Amino acid sequence: xxxxxxxxxxxxxxxxxxxxxxxxxxxxxxxxxxxxxxxxxxxxxxxxxxxxxxxxxxxxxxxxxxxxxxxxxxxxxxxxxxxxxxxxxxxxxxxxxxxxxxxxxxxxxxxxxxxxxxxxxxxxxxxxxxxxxxxxxxxxxxxxxxxxxxxxxxxxxxxxxxxxxxxxxxxxxxxxxxxxxxxxxxxxxxxxxxxxxxxxxxxxxxxxxxxxxxxxxxxxxxxxxxxxxxxxxxxxxxxxxxxxxxxxxxxxxx
Numbered sequence: 001x002x003x004x005x006x007x008x009x010x011x012x013x014x015x016x017x018x019x020x021x022x023x024x025x026x027x028x029x030x031x032x033x034x035x036x037x038x039x040x041x042x043x044x045x046x047x048x049x050x051x052x053x054x055x056x057x058x059x060x061x062x063x064x065x066x067x068x069x070x071x072x073x074x075x076x077x078x079x080x081x082x083x084x085x086x087x088x089x090x091x092x093x094x095x096x097x098x099x100x101x102x103x104x105x106x107x108x109x110x111x112x113x114x115x116x117x118x119x120x121x122x123x124x125x126x127x128x129x130x131x132x133x134x135x136x137x138x139x140x141x142x143x144x145x146x147x148x149x150x151x152x153x154x155x156x157x158x159x160x161x162x163x164x165x166x167x168x169x170x171x172x173x174x175x176x177x178x179x180x181x182x183x184x185x186x187x188x189x190x191x192x193x194x195x196x197x198x199x200x201x202x203x204x205x206x207x208x209x210x211x212x213x214x215x216x217x218x219x220x221x222x223x224x225x226x227x228x229x230x231x232x233x234x235x236x237x238x239x240x241x242x243x244x245x246x247x248x249x250x251x252x253x254x
Contacts, residue, residue: 002237003030004230005056005080007071008063009045010034013085016226017060024230030054034063049074056080057237060229064148065089072100081105081236085112085229088149101243107236109246110153112228116202117246119217123158123204124165126215135208136183137162137170142193142201150192154202159188162204 004021008014009032018041021027031054032045039045046052049070058081061071065088075082084097084106100106111117131137141155151174163170173187183189200219205212219225228246235249 002027002058002234003054003056004028004233005030005052005054005059006032007049007059007061007067008034008086009043010036010038010040011062013062013222013226013229015040016222017062017229020223020226020230024234027230027234030056058083058233060233061085062229065093068093069096072096075106076100076103079104081239082107083229083232083236084108085225087153098243102241104241105236105239105244106242107232107244107246107248109228109232110157111200111225112232112246113217113219113224114228114246114250115217115219115224116154117250119202119204119215120157120161122215124161126204126206126213127162127165130206130208130213131162131166133208134185135206135213136185136189138189138191138205138207140191140193140203140205142195142198144197144199145194147194150194151190152192152200152202154200155190155192158202158204159190162188 004027006014006017006029018029021029029043031043031052033049033052034045035047037045037047059075060083062085065086068086068089081104087110097106097108139155139158141152143152159172170186170188173189199221202217204215232249235252236244
C-alpha cells in the first residue's frame with residue numbers, strides 16, 4: 001500500500017485527488033496539509049507539514065507556489081519522493097527543485113493529464129514539418145478566473161516543446177499591445193484567457209499561407225489531473241533520487 005501525504009488537501013485539486021484515491025487499489029492518503037484544516041475525508045489534515053505525525057511513502061502537492069520552498073525542505077529532510085504539481089514557480093524555485101532531485105525522487109510536470117503529455121509530442125512532430133515550411137506558431141490557453149499564474153505552465157511547456165524541436169531558434173512573445181510592427185517569423189506567441197469555470201484548454205496553432213493546422217486539448221474536469229497525479233505517486237514511491245516527468249510514468253505503463 002502506497003501512503004500519500006497530500007499537500008493542499010482541501011483545495012479543489014486536493015479534493016479531486018482524494019476522490020481518485022478512494023477508488024484506487026494500492027493507494028491511501030495517510031494525512032493532508034492545508035491552511036484550512038477541516039477534516040472532510042476521514043484522514044487527519046494539519047495546518048503545517050511540521051505537525052504531521054503519520055508515516056508516508058510519497059508526497060502529492062497541489063498547493064501554491066509560495067508554499068513550495070517549505071515543501072522542498074520538508075521532503076528533502078524526510079527523504080520523501082515528491083510529485084510536484086504546483087505551477088507558477090520562480091526561476092529560483094525551479095533551480096531548487098533540480099537541486100532537491102539530487103537527493104530525492106521528484107516528479108514535476110506542467111500538466112498531469114495523459115492527453116496533454118501526448119500533445120507535447122504531437123506538437124513537436126508537427127513543428128518539424130510545418131515551422132520549417134514557414135508556418136507561424138501561436139499558443140492560446142484558457143483557464144478559470146481563479147487561476148493565479150499566466151500563461152499557464154502547460155502553455156510554457158508546449159512552447160518549450162516547439163522550441164526544442166527547432167533547435168531553440170525561437171523566442172516567446174506574451175504581449176503585443178504596445179508593438180506596432182509585423183510579426184517576427186522566429187517568435188512563438190503565447191496568449192492567456194481567464195474566465196468563468198474553464199478547467200483548461202490549450203490550442204497550438206500552426207498558421208501558414210492559406211491553411212491553418214490547430215492541435216488542441218480540452219479538460220472538462222479536474223479528474224484527469226488528479227488521476228495522473230495518483231498514477232505518478234504510485235510510480236514514484238520507492239524510486240531513486242532524480243528528476244522525473246509524466247513521460248516516465250507513461251513509459252512505465254507500456
